[in-house]
Amino acid sequence: MYKDLIEVAKKARQNAYAPYSEFKVGAALKTKDGLIFEGCNIENSALSVTNCAERTAFFKAISEGETKFEAIAIVGGKGDELIQCPPCGACRQVMTEFCDKDFKIILFDGKDEDVHTLEELLPLGFKL
Ligand code: THU
Numbered sequence: 001m002y003k004d005l006i007e008v009a010k011k012a013r014q015n016a017y018a019p020y021s022e023f024k025v026g027a028a029l030k031t032k033d034g035l036i037f038e039g040c041n042i043e044n045s046a047l048s049v050t051n052c053a054e055r056t057a058f059f060k061a062i063s064e065g066e067t068k069f070e071a072i073a074i075v076g077g078k079g080d081e082l083i084q085c086p087p088c089g090a091c092r093q094v095m096t097e098f099c100d101k102d103f104k105i106i107l108f109d110g111k112d113e114d115v116h117t118l119e120e121l122l123p124l125g126f127k128l
Pocket of ligand 1: 018021023024025040041042043050051052053054074085086087088091
């Protein structure tokens with residue numbers, strides 16, 4: 001169902017900058033208007049400065065004025081092999097800031113896609 005979004009995430013993954021972990025991640029974020037923003041992980045010698053693929057996609061979209069989101073597809077892995085890559089806690093919190101509880105998070109392990117809602121992945125997320 002989300003085949004096209006997964007393909008965009010795979011393409012975004014090619015730009016990942018991950019010389020330290022060698023774990024490359026790509027994300028494709030779809031707005032409610034149907035626009036798609038790509039993101040990849042961007043690591044740093046000072047490791048804590050690393051930005052995940054999901055947050056790269058969100059920050060690109062938000063900085064371009066987008067605020068309503070429908071779904072994000074995420075792919076990750078070392079080399080050519082993809083494994084399921086659920087978003088980290090920081091990325092889930094960023095999603096909670098900008099998305100409804102029914103925002104869809106699509107995980108692809110190279111074979112099957114798994115669709116989760118934000119409510120499932122971060123119940124009781126903090127929001128002011
Ligand atoms: N990473 C992401 O980009 N997204 C995730 O959902 C999990 C982890 C990145 C951060 C780091 O560059 C590498 O994957 C290994 O943790």
